[in-house]
Amino acid sequence: MSHTDPQVTEADRDDEIEDEIELDEPRLRAIREALEARDPTALDDLIEPLHGADIADMLEQIGEGERATLIELWSGHIDGEILSELDEGLREEILNALPAEDVAEAVRELDTDDVVDLIENLDDSDQADAILGALDDVDRVAVERALAFPEYSAGRLMQREVVVAPSFWTVGQTVDHLRQADELPQQFYHVILVDPRMRPVGHVTLGKILAAPRDTPLAEIEEESFRTFEATEPEREVAYAFNQYHLISAAVVDADDRLLGVITIDDAIRILDEEAEEDILRLAGVDAEESLSDRTLDVVRRRFPWLAVNLLTAIIASLVIAQFDQVIAEIVALAVLMPIVASMGGNAGTQSLTVAVRALATRDLTGANVWRVIRREVVAGAINGGAFAAIMGIVGLVWFGTPMLGVVIAVAMVINLIVAALAGVGVPIVLDKINVDPALASGTFVTTVTDVVGFFAFLGLAAIWLI
Amino acid sequence: MSHTDPQVTEADRDDEIEDEIELDEPRLRAIREALEARDPTALDDLIEPLHGADIADMLEQIGEGERATLIELWSGHIDGEILSELDEGLREEILNALPAEDVAEAVRELDTDDVVDLIENLDDSDQADAILGALDDVDRVAVERALAFPEYSAGRLMQREVVVAPSFWTVGQTVDHLRQADELPQQFYHVILVDPRMRPVGHVTLGKILAAPRDTPLAEIEEESFRTFEATEPEREVAYAFNQYHLISAAVVDADDRLLGVITIDDAIRILDEEAEEDILRLAGVDAEESLSDRTLDVVRRRFPWLAVNLLTAIIASLVIAQFDQVIAEIVALAVLMPIVASMGGNAGTQSLTVAVRALATRDLTGANVWRVIRREVVAGAINGGAFAAIMGIVGLVWFGTPMLGVVIAVAMVINLIVAALAGVGVPIVLDKINVDPALASGTFVTTVTDVVGFFAFLGLAAIWLI
Numbered sequence: 001m002s003h004t005d006p007q008v009t010e011a012d013r014d015d016e017i018e019d020e021i022e023l024d025e026p027r028l029r030a031i032r033e034a035l036e037a038r039d040p041t042a043l044d045d046l047i048e049p050l051h052g053a054d055i056a057d058m059l060e061q062i063g064e065g066e067r068a069t070l071i072e073l074w075s076g077h078i079d080g081e082i083l084s085e086l087d088e089g090l091r092e093e094i095l096n097a098l099p100a101e102d103v104a105e106a107v108r109e110l111d112t113d114d115v116v117d118l119i120e121n122l123d124d125s126d127q128a129d130a131i132l133g134a135l136d137d138v139d140r141v142a143v144e145r146a147l148a149f150p151e152y153s154a155g156r157l158m159q160r161e162v163v164v165a166p167s168f169w170t171v172g173q174t175v176d177h178l179r180q181a182d183e184l185p186q187q188f189y190h191v192i193l194v195d196p197r198m199r200p201v202g203h204v205t206l207g208k209i210l211a212a213p214r215d216t217p218l219a220e221i222e223e224e225s226f227r228t229f230e231a232t233e234p235e236r237e238v239a240y241a242f243n244q245y246h247l248i249s250a251a252v253v254d255a256d257d258r259l260l261g262v263i264t265i266d267d268a269i270r271i272l273d274e275e276a277e278e279d280i281l282r283l284a285g286v287d288a289e290e291s292l293s294d295r296t297l298d299v300v301r302r303r304f305p306w307l308a309v310n311l312l313t314a315i316i317a318s319l320v321i322a323q324f325d326q327v328i329a330e331i332v333a334l335a336v337l338m339p340i341v342a343s344m345g346g347n348a349g350t351q352s353l354t355v356a357v358r359a360l361a362t363r364d365l366t367g368a369n370v371w372r373v374i375r376r377e378v379v380a381g382a383i384n385g386g387a388f389a390a391i392m393g394i395v396g397l398v399w400f401g402t403p404m405l406g407v408v409i410a411v412a413m414v415i416n417l418i419v420a421a422l423a424g425v426g427v428p429i430v431l432d433k434i435n436v437d438p439a440l441a442s443g444t445f446v447t448t449v450t451d452v453v454g455f456f457a458f459l460g461l462a463a464i465w466l467i
Numbered sequence: 468m469s470h471t472d473p474q475v476t477e478a479d480r481d482d483e484i485e486d487e488i489e490l491d492e493p494r495l496r497a498i499r500e501a502l503e504a505r506d507p508t509a510l511d512d513l514i515e516p517l518h519g520a521d522i523a524d525m526l527e528q529i530g531e532g533e534r535a536t537l538i539e540l541w542s543g544h545i546d547g548e549i550l551s552e553l554d555e556g557l558r559e560e561i562l563n564a565l566p567a568e569d570v571a572e573a574v575r576e577l578d579t580d581d582v583v584d585l586i587e588n589l590d591d592s593d594q595a596d597a598i599l600g601a602l603d604d605v606d607r608v609a610v611e612r613a614l615a616f617p618e619y620s621a622g623r624l625m626q627r628e629v630v631v632a633p634s635f636w637t638v639g640q641t642v643d644h645l646r647q648a649d650e651l652p653q654q655f656y657h658v659i660l661v662d663p664r665m666r667p668v669g670h671v672t673l674g675k676i677l678a679a680p681r682d683t684p685l686a687e688i689e690e691e692s693f694r695t696f697e698a699t700e701p702e703r704e705v706a707y708a709f710n711q712y713h714l715i716s717a718a719v720v721d722a723d724d725r726l727l728g729v730i731t732i733d734d735a736i737r738i739l740d741e742e743a744e745e746d747i748l749r750l751a752g753v754d755a756e757e758s759l760s761d762r763t764l765d766v767v768r769r770r771f772p773w774l775a776v777n778l779l780t781a782i783i784a785s786l787v788i789a790q791f792d793q794v795i796a797e798i799v800a801l802a803v804l805m806p807i808v809a810s811m812g813g814n815a816g817t818q819s820l821t822v823a824v825r826a827l828a829t830r831d832l833t834g835a836n837v838w839r840v841i842r843r844e845v846v847a848g849a850i851n852g853g854a855f856a857a858i859m860g861i862v863g864l865v866w867f868g869t870p871m872l873g874v875v876i877a878v879a880m881v882i883n884l885i886v887a888a889l890a891g892v893g894v895p896i897v898l899d900k901i902n903v904d905p906a907l908a909s910g911t912f913v914t915t916v917t918d919v920v921g922f923f924a925f926l927g928l929a930a931i932w933l934i
Contacts, residue, residue, distance in 0.1 A: 028835045051692065053711050061835040178678045188674050189656065206673035207655050211645045225518065244520050246733045265732055266713045276743035277825065280750065284821035285814060292831050292840060299847040303818050307811060307851055311858065314810040318803050325799040332792040335802035336785050343781040344774060347752060351770050354751035358744065364759050368495045368528040373759060380766040384774055391778065
């Protein structure tokens, strides 16, 4: 971020320049020192220039005790913006710590979609009621209507505040209307054209309205492409469409195609972000809800189930090894080398798996190319398997001086890397077909397959060829 | 996506309704059948209604031979939009297949930032020259100037097309000026206020301009918060700021703070997307450049290095096992159980690692909470380690009937899960400090640590307590 040279600044620009200040490590350290010293003046000076998003990040990074001190000492308010930027896990703690009138004031500043986001994640229904109670009647009804839509639907995501014009209006009529409007949404990018029954029929960008002569009919400058979403559509579909078609805002309609609200790009980005994050965490066996401000016992509880699944699969792999205990007792070198075959299979499988899971998420892997991708992965697995078979064959031979041991590990390696490729692509595709999130469950399946096949191929071939 | 009921549509809305059609599996199948049957009419009917982004996806999903047939038969043009939506790997193939005049026409439609994106990823410099040659002088100079900025910088990301107004203008002057402008950017969201030396001093949203009376000074309705980026700033910083501060467009300036261009939200989303994708792929040991349209040999080449690293680390773990070959020869049960300890450590380590890598990427893990997070992970590792130690102790005892074997596996489990937590958080933090992407290299380090510690603790304790 560039900081403007103070010499070229005019006096009235102080506000903007301060807004450019970001939360960096020295400032964070200074804030913690001010909290430690219980110095409200220093605290105000340090926090006031920060953007709400940065204040929220700061609250997440300091400790629980420091947060309490901050709320007590800071003369500023935790406003609506800060609340909606906060990690869900922390919101309840902060809401509990704030005086009721502060919460009410904070909530009244927010657009309805942000209030919905705030309420839907609260476990504590008293807090939800308090927030609803703080709203004026119109907003409360809007929020309650939004909450009546299913979770993760377009209806929850949209804001009610819309800017519409009859489709037969001219630019001049629209501009006059906007100038007379009591209140306009904080951010809007299009005027939505509606028919007499409030059904959206198109939209016009603000840029086009500004550039066109007053007598231009809106219909003449409307965008070529216009998409609406039904309120019950899943938010992930909405986010996908925003990303795919570069939308900036889109109208939301009910089953009769009547305008209900509008979804803007910032909501879509949040969902896209959450989806990518979910994939990353789930692929690693971490609960998608986990956050850095979770307490230790929450972390224990969230991580345990996946580790338990892994324990079961590890035991299955061990049962395979146990079948060959006589072989291992005779040739201990097998115990030394067997993890290599399993580990290479696991890694190759994870590579194929991750590519497949992401391609499914971005809808790049479809019926049209599924066989081509599977063939590609399997051939690539066979070629890399061959290369590593040659390397490990030589290592095995040199290390233990038994040529046949080199052959065994080489053949097992090729088999396992081919199986890894097959499982890596096949498992997520099958899970996706049966509507299980491939990111969630594929990892366990694939590494179980590569462990079992790796141990079985290596020890089985050893039993046949070496004994 | 809701499809408007045909009965309520007016004739002049045909275009928009067709635009709502998406690329789904039946349509993709029909396109492939039309290609197979070499039926240009069917092909046109199927492709024309699609959005450019969907046409690009379709081109990525069909085979190479089908693409050639499509370019030959389809009467429509691969336009600039389709080209910029295409996977980088496919662009050169398509550019080579297209007649020169089609390429020229396609490129002239694009904003300068999209031309830059197109050219910077071409390996073939003849193609780049051909594209530059197709541009008119003004655009060519703009593109060449952008290419002079470092790769992955704000300068490469920005478009030159900006809408500015002197900061002392009124709304009326601005609107008149916009109405007289020859050409405005396809999309713009703010009018940037500049001083007489073209230094941006603020910006006004189009919504505010539309809503304000003509005699309102722009300075009165400018946004409170205003951020500019220097052209040399890394694009990831820009993308982070767009996401963190919910920006929709931002001015880019040179070292003297003069306006050079503007970056819009669609560019920022693309970078955010790429960054998340990079993290996901790198965590799994997949080259971040890999794409689903890569050929088999590219896949082999891209995956090999990571598998080679993994082979080395697997051999290191095997060397640890080799130290205890006498112990294993005496008690074969150790060979059966040892992968369980290593596997649990690897999984727990990967969980901690993934959380840490993402927290670093989103800047949630900083000096302020690093010790708190490390402590949390280690304590959680110890608690889950204790739980699984109890389970595995019992399993070991029941399975092999040796109480001391149960104790050995239990203690090894606790040790390895604590180490896994430490390595999982510690390794990415250290890599980040020394400016290595933690997503790229952490995985290998962490699983090597958990393999080595797992085998060493389990076999070492067995050597002491069981023999």
